[in-house]
Amino acid sequence: MFSNHCRCINCITPPHILKKLLENSDSRIRDAALRTLLTTSRLRGERTIRGLLASAALVSSQGRRTISDCGNSISLPAATIGRTEEGPTSTDESVNRAFVGLGKTREFYKEALDRDSLDGNGMRLNGYVHYDASYNNAFWDGSEMIFGDGDDVLFTDFTKSLDVIAHELTHGVTEFTAGLRYHKQSGALNESISDVFGSLVKQWAATPKQTTDQADWLIGAEVFTPDINADALRSMKNPGKAYNNPTLGRDPQPDHMSKYVDMPDTDAGDHGGVHINSGIPNKAFYLTSIGIGGYAWQAPGQIWYAALQASTSTTDFQEFADTTYLKAGQMYGSQGAEQQAVLSAWKEVGIRVSGALALAGTTARMRRPMADISNGRDEDQADVARKIEQLTGQLATLSKQVANLRSKPH
Amino acid sequence: MKVILAQHGGQAAGINLNRPPKVIDSAALDEPKAAELKRLVAAANSAPSSAASSGKARDEMSYTITIQDQGRETVLSQSDTTMSADFAKLLAWLQRYPKN
Numbered sequence: 001m002f003s004n005h006c007r008c009i010n011c012i013t014p015p016h017i018l019k020k021l022l023e024n025s026d027s028r029i030r031d032a033a034l035r036t037l038l039t040t041s042r043l044r045g046e047r048t049i050r051g052l053l054a055s056a057a058l059v060s061s062q063g064r065r066t067i068s069d070c071g072n073s074i075s076l077p078a079a080t081i082g083r084t085e086e087g088p089t090s091t092d093e094s095v096n097r098a099f100v101g102l103g104k105t106r107e108f109y110k111e112a113l114d115r116d117s118l119d120g121n122g123m124r125l126n127g128y129v130h131y132d133a134s135y136n137n138a139f140w141d142g143s144e145m146i147f148g149d150g151d152d153v154l155f156t157d158f159t160k161s162l163d164v165i166a167h168e169l170t171h172g173v174t175e176f177t178a179g180l181r182y183h184k185q186s187g188a189l190n191e192s193i194s195d196v197f198g199s200l201v202k203q204w205a206a207t208p209k210q211t212t213d214q215a216d217w218l219i220g221a222e223v224f225t226p227d228i229n230a231d232a233l234r235s236m237k238n239p240g241k242a243y244n245n246p247t248l249g250r251d252p253q254p255d256h257m258s259k260y261v262d263m264p265d266t267d268a269g270d271h272g273g274v275h276i277n278s279g280i281p282n283k284a285f286y287l288t289s290i291g292i293g294g295y296a297w298q299a300p301g302q303i304w305y306a307a308l309q310a311s312t313s314t315t316d317f318q319e320f321a322d323t324t325y326l327k328a329g330q331m332y333g334s335q336g337a338e339q340q341a342v343l344s345a346w347k348e349v350g351i352r353v354s355g356a357l358a359l360a361g362t363t364a365r366m367r368r369p370m371a372d373i374s375n376g377r378d379e380d381q382a383d384v385a386r387k388i389e390q391l392t393g394q395l396a397t398l399s400k401q402v403a404n405l406r407s408k409p410h
Numbered sequence: 411m412k413v414i415l416a417q418h419g420g421q422a423a424g425i426n427l428n429r430p431p432k433v434i435d436s437a438a439l440d441e442p443k444a445a446e447l448k449r450l451v452a453a454a455n456s457a458p459s460s461a462a463s464s465g466k467a468r469d470e471m472s473y474t475i476t477i478q479d480q481g482r483e484t485v486l487s488q489s490d491t492t493m494s495a496d497f498a499k500l501l502a503w504l505q506r507y508p509k510n
Contacts, residue, residue, distance in 0.1 A: 074490075074493075074498055132502075133502065134505070136420070136422060137420040137421050137422065137469065137470075137471050137490075138421055138469065139420065139421070139467060139468060139469040139470040139471070139490060140467065140468040140469060141466075141467050141470065141490075141491050142464045142466030142467050142468075142491075143466075146490075154425075155422070158421070164421060167421075167469075168468070168469065171468040171469070175466065182465075182468060190468070194468075220421060223421075233421055233422060233424070233425075234424070243425075248425050248428065249425065249427075249428025249429070250428070251424060252424050252427060252428070253424060267418045267419060267472035267474070267487065267489070268416065268418050268474065270418065270419060270423045270427065271419075274423075275419070275421075275423035275424055276423070276424060276427075
């Protein structure tokens with residue numbers, strides 16, 4: 001009777017709650033939570049294998065780049081090819097900047113995050129420059145990148161900003177991973193993820209590479225004309241302070257949950273302020289990076305990337321904060337400097353990680369060697385840990401077999 | 411006839427939020443310009459979006475054009491990835507118009 005009731009949590013209970021239930025003194029509750037975690041792990045494994053098999057059937061395009069010139073039209077089909085992977089350098093600087101920017105972003109994802117292009121399977125990268133006349137923007141249309149030249153009054157060519165290029169491409173990565181809905185908090189998180197990895201690409205591609213204290217943490221610093229007194233479109237270090245002048249107005253980004261801007265979920269309301277409230281998780285990433293130090297694409301970037309992959313379309317700020325904390329513990333050690341930096345950063349922007357102590361305890365137990373696990377209550381966990389290890393081993397074997405299949409010539 | 415253009419979203423969404431809409435009063439235009447605007451408005455008004463939104467575009471801009479004429483108000487809203495050719499022509503005309 002009781003166990004039937006507990007099985008219901010298979011469908012709806014988030015993993016962090018399940019992990020907390022592992023600590024419950026009632027063995028029946030622990031059993032139910034453990035069964036659920038095992039089932040979830042198995043399903044996740046099946047999904048991974050299905051994904052690998054599906055991708056094995058595809059031939060990777062190795063992230064090959066093509067930049068096309070819209071000639072100040074809004075018609076993409078009418079655009080002419082400006083540069084391809086094999087072709088010569090263009091005489092058009094916008095074409096070359098977009099080409100190099102796409103390449104730097106592709107290299108960053110490969111070398112820093114071991115990701116093969118946006119979809120993880122070598123997806124082609126197509127960019128369009130000179131879109132429309134005096135177009136003050138760059139955007140991701142769902143499969144390709146579009147750049148405007150700017151009106152030469154407020155804005156200049158958007159290809160001049162590497163972090164803007166990487167920002168747009170990262171929308172593709174987000175779409176292929178969490179698929180964060182572009183509304184309210186999940187939308188602001190979507191925008192923040194693009195700013196985070198946009199900035200990381202710039203820091204990684206700089207010569208020499210930039211540490212957290214050397215980076216400017218600005219997004220789009222290069223897109224304004226010299227006449228405009230503005231630092232950038234957004235500042236991750238100081239949200240709300242990227243610009244403040246009579247022409248542009250004042251940067252409306254908040255840097256703390258107490259200043260969260262509740263906007264309508266409409267076009268005019270920026271879909272609930274997705275470009276506005278992104279300032280809050282942006283600041284959390286900046287603080288995490290400064291707290292950890294070194295290169296931000298290492299521990300901080302790895303933690304955020306793992307959290308992105310573990311997120312869903314409806315993940316909000318709180319859930320993402322919890323996930324980054326959990327991932328930091330799993331990847332770098334419970335209560336370690338990295339996990340503490342994550343905890344402190346979210347707290348500083350007004351988000352308390354849910355059940356931080358419980359999560360930390362769970363992470364610590366999951367990292368304990370098997371020999372340390374004794375009897376009684378821990379026997380359940382030892383059993384689960386063994387089963388998880390077995391499953392992980394089977395999954396690794398299957399993954400290798402699929403990878404071997406993929407590497408064989410067609 | 412008054413035509414009001416508001417632009418939303420995009421990489422500069424925060425800046426666009428702060429900027430007032432552009433208002434064009436056809437009464438202040440010379441006759442050929444006023445006639446051209448009237449023709450563009452009529453064409454855009456009868457043209458549906460060229461494509462349904464995929465919901466996958468990010469950082470695209472959207473545009474709201476409000477037409478106030480003889481006590482009636484018509485609102486046209488389209489985006490970079492969905493706008494019709496006639497809407498695009500009206501938008502380009504309004505964006506080129508120098509006065510606020």
